[in-house]
Amino acid sequence: xxxxxxxxxxxxxxxxxxxxxxxxxxxxxxxxxxxxxxxxxxxxxxxxxxxxxxxxxxxxxxxxxxxxxxxxxxxxxxxxxxxxxxxxxxxxxxxxxxxxxxxxxxxxxxxxxxxxxxxxxxxxxxxxxxxxxxxxxxxxxxxxxxxxxxxxxxxxxxxxxxxxxxxxxxxxxxxxxxxxxxxxxxxxxxxxxxxxxxxxxxxxxxxxxxxxxxxxxxxxxxxxxxxxxxxxxxxxxxxxxxxxxxxxxxxxxxxxxxxxxxxxxxxxxxxxxxxxxxxxxxxxxxxxxxxxxxxxxxxxxxxxxxxxxxxxxxxxxxxxxxxxxx
Amino acid sequence: xxxxxxxxxxxxxxxxxxxxxxxxxxxxxxxxxxxxxxxxxxxxxxxxxxxxxxxxxxxxxxxxxxxxxxxxxxxxxxxxxxxxxxxxxxxxxxxxxxxxxxxxxxxxxxxxxxxxxxxxxxxxxxxxxxxxxxxxxxxxxxxxxxxxxxxxxxxxxxxxxxxxxxxxxxxxxxxxxxxxxxxxxxxxxxxxxxxxxxxxxxxxxxxxxxxxxxxxxxxxxxxxxxxxxxxxxxxxxxxxxxxxxxxxxxxxxxxxxxxxxxxxxxxxxxxxxxxxxxxxxxxxxxxxxxxxxxxxxxxxxxxxxxxxxxxxxxxxxxxxxxxxxx
Numbered sequence: 001x002x003x004x005x006x007x008x009x010x011x012x013x014x015x016x017x018x019x020x021x022x023x024x025x026x027x028x029x030x031x032x033x034x035x036x037x038x039x040x041x042x043x044x045x046x047x048x049x050x051x052x053x054x055x056x057x058x059x060x061x062x063x064x065x066x067x068x069x070x071x072x073x074x075x076x077x078x079x080x081x082x083x084x085x086x087x088x089x090x091x092x093x094x095x096x097x098x099x100x101x102x103x104x105x106x107x108x109x110x111x112x113x114x115x116x117x118x119x120x121x122x123x124x125x126x127x128x129x130x131x132x133x134x135x136x137x138x139x140x141x142x143x144x145x146x147x148x149x150x151x152x153x154x155x156x157x158x159x160x161x162x163x164x165x166x167x168x169x170x171x172x173x174x175x176x177x178x179x180x181x182x183x184x185x186x187x188x189x190x191x192x193x194x195x196x197x198x199x200x201x202x203x204x205x206x207x208x209x210x211x212x213x214x215x216x217x218x219x220x221x222x223x224x225x226x227x228x229x230x231x232x233x234x235x236x237x238x239x240x241x242x243x244x245x246x247x248x249x250x251x252x253x254x255x256x257x258x259x260x261x262x263x264x265x266x267x268x269x270x271x272x273x274x275x276x277x278x279x280x281x282x283x284x285x286x287x288x289x290x291x292x293x294x295x296x297x298x299x300x301x302x303x304x305x306x307x308x309x310x311x312x313x314x315x316x317x318x319x320x321x322x323x324x325x326x
Numbered sequence: 327x328x329x330x331x332x333x334x335x336x337x338x339x340x341x342x343x344x345x346x347x348x349x350x351x352x353x354x355x356x357x358x359x360x361x362x363x364x365x366x367x368x369x370x371x372x373x374x375x376x377x378x379x380x381x382x383x384x385x386x387x388x389x390x391x392x393x394x395x396x397x398x399x400x401x402x403x404x405x406x407x408x409x410x411x412x413x414x415x416x417x418x419x420x421x422x423x424x425x426x427x428x429x430x431x432x433x434x435x436x437x438x439x440x441x442x443x444x445x446x447x448x449x450x451x452x453x454x455x456x457x458x459x460x461x462x463x464x465x466x467x468x469x470x471x472x473x474x475x476x477x478x479x480x481x482x483x484x485x486x487x488x489x490x491x492x493x494x495x496x497x498x499x500x501x502x503x504x505x506x507x508x509x510x511x512x513x514x515x516x517x518x519x520x521x522x523x524x525x526x527x528x529x530x531x532x533x534x535x536x537x538x539x540x541x542x543x544x545x546x547x548x549x550x551x552x553x554x555x556x557x558x559x560x561x562x563x564x565x566x567x568x569x570x571x572x573x574x575x576x577x578x579x580x581x582x583x584x585x586x587x588x589x590x591x592x593x594x595x596x597x598x599x600x601x602x603x604x605x606x607x608x609x610x611x612x613x614x615x616x617x618x619x620x621x622x623x624x625x626x627x628x629x630x631x632x633x634x635x636x637x638x639x640x641x642x643x644x645x646x647x648x649x650x651x652x
Contacts (some may be wrong), residue, residue, distance in 0.1 A: 056536070067417050084486075086480070086483035086484075087424075087427075087480065087483065087484065087487075090420070090476065090479065090483075094416070094421075094476065095418055095420075095421060095424070097419065098413075098421070103365055118463060120458065132459075132460045132463075133458075133461075133463075134444060134458045134460055135458055135459075136458055137444060137458075137459070137478045137479050138478055138479065138482040138494075138562060140483075142478075142479035142481070142483065143479055143483050145479075146476040146479035147476055147479070149461075149472050149475065149476070150416065150420065150472040150473055150475070150476035152468075153412075153463050153468035153472035154416050154461045154469070156418075156465075156468065157412035157466075157468065157469050158413065159411065160412075160414075160466065161411075161412060162412075167466075170334055189431050207402060236464060
């Protein structure tokens with residue numbers, strides 16, 4: 001049995017790889033990653049000969065092997081990165097999915113991490129999976145939002161017409177160790193700036209809310225859904241923390257840990273969603289007992305520890321820094 | 327100067343090719359079409375050596391040439407066709423767009439026919455271009471809707487980040503000569519069944535409305551927007567007839583021409599939009615004086631004449647008939 005993880009050196013991907021390696025039912029786990037937003041150091045701790053790393057864009061990755069489980073995590077997930085390179089973002093998601101489909105063994109399972117961004121700037125709150133979203137398909141965030149939507153479509157259509165076994169999750173703002181110092185999303189941004197003694201920058205007035213899910217909680221859900229619980233459900237499945245917190249509250253909490261650090265305000269980000277909160281009704285049915293246990297305050301502390309000890313020295317000096325933090 | 331029309335043997339594409347050939351400012355017009363839903367007979371009348379036909383899927387078409395104008399019309403547009411072959415539909419649109427971008431000359435213009443289906447089953451009527459739509463990105467129509475949305479995103483992102491000159495139209499239900507007898511959309515369906523003496527089949531109760539734009543009116547708008555009027559506007563631009571007519575009214579009108587033909591009712595089509603009507607405010611600004619002049623009654627008469635004389639004998643007996651008429 002062979003497993004492929006596309007984007008396996010990334011933030012979500014590398015944590016899933018760690019959990020996959022707890023299993024004893026497979027021979028080979030191939031990680032494909034172009035290290036665009038991923039970091040090889042996210043896998044440096046692994047001492048398991050079953051894992052092979054291949055540096056490649058997912059959409060051109062080729063292999064004689066066929067894979068019984070494919071995890072498609074290959075995509076940037078932070079706005080400055082996908083806004084800077086939209087063609088590459090669309091390509092990784094949808095052309096990546098077409099490529100990976102050709103590598104799936106007959107009867108294999110194709111898992112995909114979609115996103116709460118399929119809901120755009122939502123007009124209902126919390127957002128159930130049935131909500132069709134409010135995405136400007138010509139807007140500056142659309143490369144990410146629309147390529148995730150289109151990849152969902154592709155997978156559900158392959159399920160409908162070809163019986164492909166798929167599992168699709170929609171992840172809401174995840175944070176924690178193994179994000180880049182220059183990742184650009186709010187939590188890592190605030191922490192890395194505070195650690196450097198720089199002012200924290202809030203874009204807009206900070207009233208925009210997010211649902212911050214700590215990585216370990218999110219990976220608990222993915223592990224159960226994707227393989228542990230033997231679930232036969234294609235999704236889409238919202239996975240996230242339904243405690244909705246404004247960006248300014250996160251900034252203030254980080255400031256409480258670094259009292260000398262100022263909070264500054266920058267111009268609002270174009271089409272930044274005003275709110276985001278998962279309706280977890282379906283998740284509670286599919287994953288009974290699962291919920292996010294780590295509060296954002298605790299999660300921020302854990303992430304801060306990691307940035308202090310490990311993260312700040314990683315991923316610096318790369319050519320493809322985003323143009324702007326968000 | 328070179329022009330490329332992808333999908334140029336199709337319904338919309340072949341009419342645009344006719345108009346392009348009225349121009350005298352180019353040397354070569356390459357039509358790329360895989361004849362999936364297009365018909366070579368749609369181009370059989372052309373006696374202009376500047377036109378070259380290449381039978382190819384657009385996403386793998388290769389050429390040493392670079393094109394000053396690219397028209398991307400390569401996609402099925404009728405539900406039974408895209409519902410039957412969703413992967414191919416997504417691929418033609420988005421992978422087609424990636425491929426065509428590589429063939430665009432520096433400073434060239436990339437035109438794309440998007441669709442009112444980007445609005446899904448709309449919750450506002452009429453639909454302005456700013457409406458973000460109500461599309462189920464996991465539903466049975468999503469291969470078309472989402473690949474059009476994603477291709478719009480790709481083009482607007484290429485405009486934003488690379489300065490690509492783009493023109494994007496959203497076409498509302500177009501009908502007229504050069505649709506296949508087995509096209510599957512309501513007008514051609516009703517006419518071809520009536521011509522055969524078969525009952526007309528209305529799916530659902532027929533109360534769903536559409537805005538039927540006759541092909542000549544639509545092509546008038548495209549010609550002006552794409553090249554005649556020297557317009558510098560990327561779109562998206564709604565193009566269609568804002569006279570909203572229910573499907574049952576069209577069936578009754580066709581029955582008035584064939585009094586012996588019965589109307590039958592079939593099960594509703596999954597996620598069939600309940601309504602569809604363009605807000606033409608922007609079109610009136612961009613194309614002053616343009617509107618749809620041909621009523622659906624006249625247009626149906628013209629289409630009927632064409633099916634009688636030409637259309638009924640075309641496109642029959644092909645292997646890739648859709649499974650179901652809609």
